[in-house]
Amino acid sequence: MWKYVLKRILFLIPIMLLSSFIVFYLMSLTGDPAQAKLGEDATEEQLEMLREQMGLNDPLIVRYGRYIGNVVFHGDLGKDIWDKSVFDEYMARLPYTIYLACVSMFLTALISVPLGIIAAVRQNKWEDFTLSALAIAGMSIPNFWLGLLLMIKFALQLSWLPTSGAENGILSLILPAFCTAVPNAALITRMTRSSMLDCIRADYLRTARAKGVKEGRIVLKHALGNAIIPILTSMSNQFAILIGGSVVVETVFAWPGVGSLIINAVKAKNTNMVTGGIIMTTVFVAIILLLVDLLYAFLDPRIKAQYQGK
Amino acid sequence: MEENKDILKTDQPEYVLEIKDLSIRYDTDDAKVYAVNGIDLKLKKQTTLGLVGETGAGKTTTVLSLLKLVPDPPGVITGGEILVNGNDVMQLSKKELSAMRGKEIAMIFQDPMTSLNPVMTVGDQIAESIMIHENVGKEEAFKMAQKMLETVGISGERAVEYPHQFSGGMKQRVDIAIALACHPSILIADEPTTALDVTIQAQVLKLMKDLKDQFQTSMIMITHDLGIVARTCDEVAVMYAGRIVEEGTLEEIFKKTMHPYTEGLFNSLPNMKDRNSKLKPIKGLISDPTVDYQYCAFADRCPYATEKCWQEVPAKRYFSETHMVMCSAYDDPEFHIARGHENG
Numbered sequence: 001m002w003k004y005v006l007k008r009i010l011f012l013i014p015i016m017l018l019s020s021f022i023v024f025y026l027m028s029l030t031g032d033p034a035q036a037k038l039g040e041d042a043t044e045e046q047l048e049m050l051r052e053q054m055g056l057n058d059p060l061i062v063r064y065g066r067y068i069g070n071v072v073f074h075g076d077l078g079k080d081i082w083d084k085s086v087f088d089e090y091m092a093r094l095p096y097t098i099y100l101a102c103v104s105m106f107l108t109a110l111i112s113v114p115l116g117i118i119a120a121v122r123q124n125k126w127e128d129f130t131l132s133a134l135a136i137a138g139m140s141i142p143n144f145w146l147g148l149l150l151m152i153k154f155a156l157q158l159s160w161l162p163t164s165g166a167e168n169g170i171l172s173l174i175l176p177a178f179c180t181a182v183p184n185a186a187l188i189t190r191m192t193r194s195s196m197l198d199c200i201r202a203d204y205l206r207t208a209r210a211k212g213v214k215e216g217r218i219v220l221k222h223a224l225g226n227a228i229i230p231i232l233t234s235m236s237n238q239f240a241i242l243i244g245g246s247v248v249v250e251t252v253f254a255w256p257g258v259g260s261l262i263i264n265a266v267k268a269k270n271t272n273m274v275t276g277g278i279i280m281t282t283v284f285v286a287i288i289l290l291l292v293d294l295l296y297a298f299l300d301p302r303i304k305a306q307y308q309g310k
Numbered sequence: 311m312e313e314n315k316d317i318l319k320t321d322q323p324e325y326v327l328e329i330k331d332l333s334i335r336y337d338t339d340d341a342k343v344y345a346v347n348g349i350d351l352k353l354k355k356q357t358t359l360g361l362v363g364e365t366g367a368g369k370t371t372t373v374l375s376l377l378k379l380v381p382d383p384p385g386v387i388t389g390g391e392i393l394v395n396g397n398d399v400m401q402l403s404k405k406e407l408s409a410m411r412g413k414e415i416a417m418i419f420q421d422p423m424t425s426l427n428p429v430m431t432v433g434d435q436i437a438e439s440i441m442i443h444e445n446v447g448k449e450e451a452f453k454m455a456q457k458m459l460e461t462v463g464i465s466g467e468r469a470v471e472y473p474h475q476f477s478g479g480m481k482q483r484v485d486i487a488i489a490l491a492c493h494p495s496i497l498i499a500d501e502p503t504t505a506l507d508v509t510i511q512a513q514v515l516k517l518m519k520d521l522k523d524q525f526q527t528s529m530i531m532i533t534h535d536l537g538i539v540a541r542t543c544d545e546v547a548v549m550y551a552g553r554i555v556e557e558g559t560l561e562e563i564f565k566k567t568m569h570p571y572t573e574g575l576f577n578s579l580p581n582m583k584d585r586n587s588k589l590k591p592i593k594g595l596i597s598d599p600t601v602d603y604q605y606c607a608f609a610d611r612c613p614y615a616t617e618k619c620w621q622e623v624p625a626k627r628y629f630s631e632t633h634m635v636m637c638s639a640y641d642d643p644e645f646h647i648a649r650g651h652e653n654g
C-alpha cells in the first residue's frame with residue numbers, strides 16, 4: 001500500500017515538469033512581460049534594460065531551467081509583475097477556492113446521490129422521468145446565466161443574500177456554491193441512477209433478498225455499497241476541477257478565489273502568476289486524485305488487493 | 311430484528327410446501343411470456359424433489375415465486391396458491407415475508423461468481439442472515455457465521471475475507487453456508503453445480519446432501535442433469551413449457567418412465583454401454599413460451615403424437631399414488647413408450 005503511495009508521489013514529478021513547461025512555453029508566446037510591467041509609454045532602452053534584468057533575453061529552455069530550479073530548490077515561484085510573491089498571492093486566494101469547492105461538492109453529493117437512488121429505484125416511473133428532465137436542464141443551463149438569475153431573485157428582489165463578494169461568510173457562499181453545484185449534481189444524479197441500476201439487477205441483491213434482508217437495507221447497503229465507486233470517481237474529478245478555480249462563477253459573484261486570480265493574471269500578461277498558479281493547481285489536483293484512489297481501497301476490497309499485489 | 315421471530319405459523323402440516331394450480335406470466339412490452347401454467351407440487355418433510363427440464367421450462371420462475379422473488383414487473387402471478395409450512399406466501403406482509411425468507415425457505419443460486427456481494431466479507435454476509443432471523447448481536451452472529459463456514463468446510467478464520475479471495479467451488483460453499491445459516495425447513499438449489507468444475511460438482515453435491523440430512527431440511531433441486539437427480543433426489547418432477555408433465559418417485563421416473571418427453575431426456579444421455587452410439591437428442595426446439603398452449607406443448611416434438619394431442623391440454627393421470635403423467639396417449643390402454651420395452 002505505502003509502496004503504491006510512494007510510486008504515485010514520485011509519478012507527480014514528471015507530471016509537474018511537463019505541465020509547468022507547457023504553461024511556461026505558452027505564456028512566452030503571449031507577449032512581453034517587460035512591456036506589461038512598464039506599460040505603453042516605456043522607451044525601447046527602458047524595456048531592453050528590464051528584459052536584461054529579468055533574464056528575458058536568454059533562450060526559453062534556460063529561462064525555464066532557472067525558473068524550475070528556483071521552484072524545486074528554493075520553493076520559490078518568483079515574483080509577479082508588481083513584485084509581489086506569486087506563492088503568497090496564490091495562498092491568499094486558495095482558502096476561498098477550497099471553501100467554495102468543499103461547500104459546492106457537499107451540495108452536489110447531498111442533492112444528487114439521493115435523487116439518483118430515487119430515479120433508479122423508481123425506474124421508468126414519473127419520478128424517474130421528472131428527475132431525468134431536471135438533470136438535463138441542470139446540465140444545459142449556462143452557469144453564469146443561472147448565477148445572474150439567482151442573483152436577481154435572491155439578492156436584488158428578496159434581499160436574502162448578498163449579491164457578490166466574500167464579506168458575509170457563509171451567506172456569500174450560498175449562491176456561488178449552488179451555481180457550481182447544479183451542473184455537477186445533474187451529472188452525478190444521472191451517474192448514480194445508471195450505476196445503481198447496474199447493481200439493482202445484480203445477482204447478489206437477489207441473494208440478499210432471499211436471506212430476508214429488508215428493502216431499505218438492500219438499496220442502501222448492498223446496492224449503494226457497490227454503486228458508489230464510479231460515483232466517487234466522477235465526484236473527485238469534479239472536485240479537482242473546482243480546486244483549479246471556477247472562473248465563470250467566481251467572476252460573476254466576484255468571489256476572490258484562484259480562478260479569478262489566474263484569469264486576471266492572464267489578462268494582465270502576468271506571466272509568473274499564471275505559471276505559478278497553474279503549477280500549484282496541478283499539485284493540488286494530483287494530491288486530491290491520489291487521496292481518492294486511496295479511498296477506493298477502503299471502499300472496494302478488490303482494489304485494495306490490487307494495491308497489495310495479491 | 312427480533313420481532314421477526316415467531317410471527318409465522320409454526321404448526322407442521324404433512325407437507326412443508328404445497329403449490330396449488332400456480333400460474334406465472336411475464337408481461338413484457340413485446341409479448342406475454344407464459345412461464346408457469348397451473349402446476350401442483352407437494353414437498354414432504356426431509357425429502358428431496360428434483361425439478362427437471364430444459365432451459366426455459368419455468369423451473370427457476372417456479373421456485374423464485376416460493377420466495378416471492380419473481381421480478382415484478384414484468385412477472386405476474388396470475389393464479390394459484392403457495393403454502394409454506396401452512397403459510398400462504400401470497401398473503402404475507404412485507405415483514406412476514408422478510409421473516410420467511412432465509413428462515414423457512416432458503417435458496418442457493420446458480421452462479422456463485424455473481425451471487426455474493428463483492429464488497430462485504432463472507433462472514434458478514436452469513437451473519438447478516440443470522441442477525442435477521444435469530445435474536446443475537448453482531449459479534450455473536452459473526453461467531454455463528456464462522457462456525458457455519460467450518461460446517462461447509464472452510465476455515466472460520468477466512469470469514470473476514472471477501473468473495474474475490476475464494477475460488478468458485480468455495481464461493482458455492484459460502485452460498486450454502488448463507489442458505490443454511492438459519493436452518494431453513496426448505497432449501498432450494500437452483501442448478502447449484504452448473505457453473506462449477508466437474509471435479510468440484512461431486513464435492514458440493516455431497517456436502518449439500520450431508521448438510522440436508524444433518525439439518526433435516528427438505529430440498530428442491532433444480533437441474534437438467536439426470537445424473538445429479540439420480541444421486542440426490544427422492545422424488546422427481548419433470549417440467550415442460552411451464553407444466554409438470556410427469557411426476558413420481560425416483561424409481562418410478564427412472565425405471566417406469568411414462569411420458570414421451572421424459573423418455574426423450576433419457577435418450578439424449580450418452581449411452582455408457584455402447585459408447586459408439588450417437589446421442590439421440592429430442593428433435594425440434596423447445597416450445598415457444600409466448601404461446602398460451604391450449605393443447606400439449608410437446609405435441610410437435612413427440613414421436614407418439616396423435617390428433618388428440620393438438621385438441622386439448624392432457625389430463626393428469628395417476629398410475630400409482632405418486633406417479634402422475636400428463637399425456638393423452640394413455641387414453642389408449644394399449645399405449646406404451648419404447649423405453650423399457652426395447653427387448654419385449
